[in-house]
Amino acid sequence: MKSLIKDDEIARQFPILKEPIHQNKRLVYLDSAATAQKPLAVIQSMNAFYEHTNANIHRGIHALAEAATEAYEIARAKTAAFIGVSDARQIIFTRNTSESINLIAYTWGREYLKKGDLIVLTEMEHHSNLVPWYMLAEEKELSIEFVHVNDDGTLDMQHYHDLLQRKPKLVSFTHMSNVLGTINTAKEMTRDAHTAGAVVVIDGAQAVPHFSVDLTDLAPDFYAFSGHKMCSPTGIGVLYGKMDLLNAMPPFMGGGDMIKKVTFEGFSTNDVPYKFEAGTPAIAEGIGLGAAVDYLESIGMDAIFAHEKELTQYAFDVLADVKGLQIIGPSAGERGGVVSFTLEGIHPHDVAQILDSEGIAVRAGHHCAMPLHQRFNIPATTRASLYLYNTKADLDALRLGLDKVIDIFA
Amino acid sequence: MDDFYREIILDHYKNPIYKGKLESSDYEFEDENPLCGDFLHIELKTDDKGIITDARFDGHGCAISMASADMLLETLIGKSVEDVKQLSKQDILDLLGIELSPVRLKCALLSLKVAKAAAYELEEAHDDLVE
Numbered sequence: 156m157k158s159l160i161k162d163d164e165i166a167r168q169f170p171i172l173k174e175p176i177h178q179n180k181r182l183v184y185l186d187s188a189a190t191a192q193k194p195l196a197v198i199q200s201m202n203a204f205y206e207h208t209n210a211n212i213h214r215g216i217h218a219l220a221e222a223a224t225e226a227y228e229i230a231r232a233k234t235a236a237f238i239g240v241s242d243a244r245q246i247i248f249t250r251n252t253s254e255s256i257n258l259i260a261y262t263w264g265r266e267y268l269k270k271g272d273l274i275v276l277t278e279m280e281h282h283s284n285l286v287p288w289y290m291l292a293e294e295k296e297l298s299i300e301f302v303h304v305n306d307d308g309t310l311d312m313q314h315y316h317d318l319l320q321r322k323p324k325l326v327s328f329t330h331m332s333n334v335l336g337t338i339n340t341a342k343e344m345t346r347d348a349h350t351a352g353a354v355v356v357i358d359g360a361q362a363v364p365h366f367s368v369d370l371t372d373l374a375p376d377f378y379a380f381s382g383h384k385m386c387s388p389t390g391i392g393v394l395y396g397k398m399d400l401l402n403a404m405p406p407f408m409g410g411g412d413m414i415k416k417v418t419f420e421g422f423s424t425n426d427v428p429y430k431f432e433a434g435t436p437a438i439a440e441g442i443g444l445g446a447a448v449d450y451l452e453s454i455g456m457d458a459i460f461a462h463e464k465e466l467t468q469y470a471f472d473v474l475a476d477v478k479g480l481q482i483i484g485p486s487a488g489e490r491g492g493v494v495s496f497t498l499e500g501i502h503p504h505d506v507a508q509i510l511d512s513e514g515i516a517v518r519a520g521h522h523c524a525m526p527l528h529q530r531f532n533i534p535a536t537t538r539a540s541l542y543l544y545n546t547k548a549d550l551d552a553l554r555l556g557l558d559k560v561i562d563i564f565a
Numbered sequence: 566m567d568d569f570y571r572e573i574i575l576d577h578y579k580n581p582i583y584k585g586k587l588e589s590s591d592y593e594f595e596d597e598n599p600l601c602g603d604f605l606h607i608e609l610k611t612d613d614k615g616i617i618t619d620a621r622f623d624g625h626g627c628a629i630s631m632a633s634a635d636m637l638l639e640t641l642i643g644k645s646v647e648d649v650k651q652l653s654k655q656d657i658l659d660l661l662g663i664e665l666s667p668v669r670l671k672c673a674l675l676s677l678k679v680a681k682a683a684a685y686e687l688e689e690a691h692d693d694l695v696e
Contacts (some may be wrong), residue, residue: 501628502625502626502627502628502631503601503627504601504626504627504629504669504672505570505627505628505629508569508627508669509570512569519601520600520601520602521601521602525602528602534601534602534603534604534625534626535601535602563570563575564570564575564579564628
């Protein structure tokens with residue numbers, strides 16, 4: 156795949172990437188799997204909302220309230236179209252992936268799972284797709300099994316199918332690993348889980364920002380992701396759900412907007428999606444998400460993915476002969492733009508600290524995936540993660556930085 | 566940066582004097598820094614007057630956490646268990662002699678937290694120990 160994105164033409168659209176760091180160093184941002192930087196267009200969309208349109212939504216009948224409501228609902232429609240969903244009511248706005256998954260656990264999970272039911276997760280999940288299920292399992296006395304991860308960082312599909320034989324009620328897995336970069340075969344996994352009778356949740360936090368995701372094609376029951384990893388503001392996330400499930404589920408939090416009618420005797424719930432959106436939401440952030448969708452579409456998700464694939468291969472090339480460096484996970488061709496590695500005898504914190512002194516931002520630690528690190532028997536890794544604004548020069552800088560790390564610890 | 570990874574810190578990290586296990590100990594404790602997965606176990610051996618005669622640490626972590634453990638134990642030999650209880654954050658910073666960001670401060674203070682929890686014979690360590 157040949158990238159259509161040229162050198163630093165994208166980076167110039169991100170104000171923060173033009174700011175020097177540590178006085179005079181060029182910022183080399185390799186931590187987009189944690190959160191992405193924001194292009195000027197997204198920042199301006201939020202400023203414009205506050206300067207010209209700010210009002211609460213779904214209630215007032217004055218001009219600003221109507222304009223704000225329209226802008227927020229347009230953002231919902233754009234987000235739906237972006238992931239191949241024709242009915243925007245299936246897009247519930249949350250704060251982030253974690254909240255989206257918690258929403259499923261608290262509403263669908265509490266209503267439909269009962270003692271002894273089995274949940275299937277995988278060993279490569281991050282904490283967002285583990286802890287809500289642990290909490291639910293404790294409350295409802297459920298059991299949880301984890302699909303094994305092979306040494307090459309892919310899922311053990313034989314084990315997955317063995318677990319499906321046990322008729323789990325719920326299967327939840329990540330579309331792309333935030334540590335290994337592995338892109339799972341989400342469509343086939345969903346199909347097979349459905350055949351086994353399970354409801355399927357996909358955690359798309361690392362997928363939607365980086366490649367084209369079509370939920371009509373994948374056909375999961377629920378799909379969760381965050382705005383902030385896809386150039387949008389923090390504080391806005393998405394839960395997609397199948398309409399019949401969303402209609403049947405009890406509400407999540409109680410408050411304004413999620414009700415149709417409230418009396419001294421009780422309340423009746425609003426329609427989907429508002430049923431799940433209590434209180435004043437993150438309006439400006441939702442509009443910022445819409446702007447991020449516009450921005451990513453203007454470049455094209457296929458072009459972004461091709462660019463990241465090219466850079467991932469380049470990262471493998473420049474890291475290949477670094478002494479004592481071990482990349483975990485699959486080959487460059489089988490993963491997205493996430494490269495986690497260990498350096499023999501040097502702790503990731505020390506690696507990250509020295510890289511930081513060179514203006515290079517990476518993540519060090521367990522990346523909110525402690526069990527996966529246990530699986531590979533390593534306490535922590537250093538992770539360089541890529542996005543559309545990164546360049547080969549960024550990876551050359553990473554290489555030089557690692558040479559310095561090794562030099563200091565030699 | 567070259568200040569941060571001072572020669573003395575790298576030396577204690579690469580060639581620790583007190584890393585290992587004692588045959589028997591009178592005080593011991595272990596804890597981890599959940600943020601980064603650093604793990605530290607400390608053992609202290611005392612005589613009948615409560616004076617520390619030997620000490621060891623074991624675990625894994627960054628240069629700052631491991632060097633600080635080694636440097637701390639070096640200063641504890643000959644001190645009393647009561648002295649360990651009196652140690653403060655500043656004592657560790659003085660030992661390391663570097664400026665630390667809030668995140669790296671946790672790495673540096675893990676050794677203090679574990680040593681004090683051992684001295685107090687606590688079941689569970691808490692952050693007040695390293696104020």
